[in-house]
Amino acid sequence: MSRILVIAEHAAGKLNPSTAKVVACARAIGGEVEVAVLAADGAAVAAQCATLEGVSRVLQVDHPANEHPLAAVLAPQVAALAAGAGHVLGPSTTFGRDLMPRVAALVKAPQLSEVMAVESPRRFRRPVYAGNAVVTVEVAEGRQVVCTVRTASFEAVGSAAASAPVDQRSVEFSPPAHTRFVSVSAAASDRPDLQTAARVVSGGRALGSAEKFQLIYSLADKLGAAVGASRAAVDAGYAPNELQVGQTGKIISPTLYVAVGISGAIQHVTGMKDSGVIVAINKDAEAPIFEIADYGLVGDLFALLPEIETLLAS
Amino acid sequence: MQKIMVCVKRVIDYNVRVRVKPDGSGVVTEGVKMSINPFDEIALEEALRLREQGAATEVIAISLGPDDTQQQLRTALAMGADRAILVRHDAQADPATAAAAFMALVSKEGAELVLLGKQAIDDDACQTGQRLAALWDRPQASAASKIEVVGQSLRVTREVDAGLEVNEIDLPGVVTVDLRLNEPRYVKLPDIMKAKKKPLEVTDLAALGVEMDEPVTVLKWEPPPQRTKGIMVKDAAELVSALKQKGLV
Ligand SMILES: Cc1cc2nc3c(=O)[nH]c(=O)nc-3n(C[C@H](O)[C@H](O)[C@H](O)COP(=O)(O)OP(=O)(O)OC[C@H]3O[C@@H](n4cnc5c(N)ncnc54)[C@H](O)[C@@H]3O)c2cc1C
Numbered sequence A: 001m002s003r004i005l006v007i008a009e010h011a012a013g014k015l016n017p018s019t020a021k022v023v024a025c026a027r028a029i030g031g032e033v034e035v036a037v038l039a040a041d042g043a044a045v046a047a048q049c050a051t052l053e054g055v056s057r058v059l060q061v062d063h064p065a066n067e068h069p070l071a072a073v074l075a076p077q078v079a080a081l082a083a084g085a086g087h088v089l090g091p092s093t094t095f096g097r098d099l100m101p102r103v104a105a106l107v108k109a110p111q112l113s114e115v116m117a118v119e120s121p122r123r124f125r126r127p128v129y130a131g132n133a134v135v136t137v138e139v140a141e142g143r144q145v146v147c148t149v150r151t152a153s154f155e156a157v158g159s160a161a162a163s164a165p166v167d168q169r170s171v172e173f174s175p176p177a178h179t180r181f182v183s184v185s186a187a188a189s190d191r192p193d194l195q196t197a198a199r200v201v202s203g204g205r206a207l208g209s210a211e212k213f214q215l216i217y218s219l220a221d222k223l224g225a226a227v228g229a230s231r232a233a234v235d236a237g238y239a240p241n242e243l244q245v246g247q248t249g250k251i252i253s254p255t256l257y258v259a260v261g262i263s264g265a266i267q268h269v270t271g272m273k274d275s276g277v278i279v280a281i282n283k284d285a286e287a288p289i290f291e292i293a294d295y296g297l298v299g300d301l302f303a304l305l306p307e308i309e310t311l312l313a314s
Numbered sequence B: 001m002q003k004i005m006v007c008v009k010r011v012i013d014y015n016v017r018v019r020v021k022p023d024g025s026g027v028v029t030e031g032v033k034m035s036i037n038p039f040d041e042i043a044l045e046e047a048l049r050l051r052e053q054g055a056a057t058e059v060i061a062i063s064l065g066p067d068d069t070q071q072q073l074r075t076a077l078a079m080g081a082d083r084a085i086l087v088r089h090d091a092q093a094d095p096a097t098a099a100a101a102f103m104a105l106v107s108k109e110g111a112e113l114v115l116l117g118k119q120a121i122d123d124d125a126c127q128t129g130q131r132l133a134a135l136w137d138r139p140q141a142s143a144a145s146k147i148e149v150v151g152q153s154l155r156v157t158r159e160v161d162a163g164l165e166v167n168e169i170d171l172p173g174v175v176t177v178d179l180r181l182n183e184p185r186y187v188k189l190p191d192i193m194k195a196k197k198k199p200l201e202v203t204d205l206a207a208l209g210v211e212m213d214e215p216v217t218v219l220k221w222e223p224p225p226q227r228t229k230g231i232m233v234k235d236a237a238e239l240v241s242a243l244k245q246k247g248l249v
């Protein structure tokens, strides 16, 4: 059976939920699924990977240079682990988007980005043109395939009855000194994570200021929801960049998505149109967001949001 | 820095509502406005600012595409690039071929920095810059929202899922840019006239010694699955009760 290598994403000893979705894609391809954990000390993350349903083996590669996920450092190691694997998969998060193409170039393989469906081990579907078109692509027989997996399209695998074995691996490589990690703004928040939350409330340009954007946080808190934003809201400084939803932000598929004061530009819609139920609140009855909304409400958000909060409480 | 190369891709303008052809063979391009990929405009703007600050001496706009791509390269020259190179290629090239072509140009011209968009808005591949960095065996920083020159290195702020990450990379290197890096300048009419006299060299893959390797075939193009239009509720009360009924809140 062919081997499928999945690259785990993690930070601070915790496995990112995207990995369980990439494993789901790997199982759809069919083969022996190995998950590679590259870290300074990957024991805790490896243990989490070992409990994912459908994982045959976890490869733990510890190296001090793997402290931070720098593509130039990780790619040669992944390329070495990929020898003999039919497929190499990563999430299409900023981590995977940065790393996987560098791996693909090193192993001289094509990369399929944002894979949304597996039709066969060689045939996949992926969106192009900001989701305005979907292509079915086929990779020539005998070629290794590198993919980034569109996490919004796959249901995370559950946990396995028995843990998979964890193998310690060492990879021969000299870490390049030309790339250095300086810092990351870990926005420590006790709010639900945008990429995995079941409910999301997003605000757009209409909010008008960072102060008024608090209305979005307030409604989100009432719903136990994560907060998202349109690019216009992020560009104007109402919300931080990591909250941007869309073609160039996060692509998400919560059960409930509430778009407040967002017009529904294609670049935004591509990031949330796979949501279960979409609610749109906009004062313009002609706003394109209403074309994809399950529930549309026309009106002034500044009057409607407090009213909705009161109704939710009752 | 001596030379900065900027990759400029010709794509369907971002304002165009892209439609799939009824026969599923591609998207409608006849009579459709073509532009520079928006991320590449930002990359070019950054290169021009670095030159204006004295951090670089020459900005070269490069592209792989059909002959018509000369239009976008002329726009790049009008924005302020010193010269341009087109690698002429009629088919849609994949990121591996694009990266190989740009690697050949880097070797030939000897650039210290290559700036690209973080993604092309046609194939949404997000690959070319990282692939180029691998072929070059040099550092990469993707999705930059801030670039500072620190001696022979760059300090790059990157937009990542967690927020903002700062990396330091030694030159030569590759940076792909995100939307919030800068606001590209408008092209003025006199600049368009001046751009006509700037050098635009045309070459091709064979002349650069790049072999085509395109193991991926597109079998079919389809419009995305459509959501069915929902209902308009008359007020907040109706909305909340509908959501409560569905168990969503
Ligand atoms: C290459 C590229 C990539 C992009 N990527 C993204 C992306 O990832 N994500 C993204 O979101 N955008 C992206 N954009 C930008 C996108 O095209 C739109 O400009 C953006 O989504 C608009 O944001 P908005 O809906 O908040 O603002 P607007 O389009 O200005 O809409 C504001 C809406 O609020 C409504 N409104 C105003 N006042 C009120 C009120 N009091 N009550 C209720 N409603 C009100 C208005 O009717 C309007 O519909 C991208 C653009 C480009 C070119």
Ligand SMILES: Nc1ncnc2c1ncn2[C@@H]1O[C@H](COP(=O)(O)O)[C@@H](O)[C@H]1O
Binding pocket: B007, B008, B009, B010, B037, B039, B040, B062, B063, B064, B065, B093, B095, B098, B115, B116, B117, B118, B119, B120, B121, B123, B124, B125, B126, B127, B128, B129
């Ligand atoms: N054919 C091309 N011509 C010029 N630049 C390109 C080409 N293909 C990719 N690029 C550059 O690479 C970036 C990322 O493209 P992609 O990997 O296709 O998403 C683009 O923003 C461009 O800067």
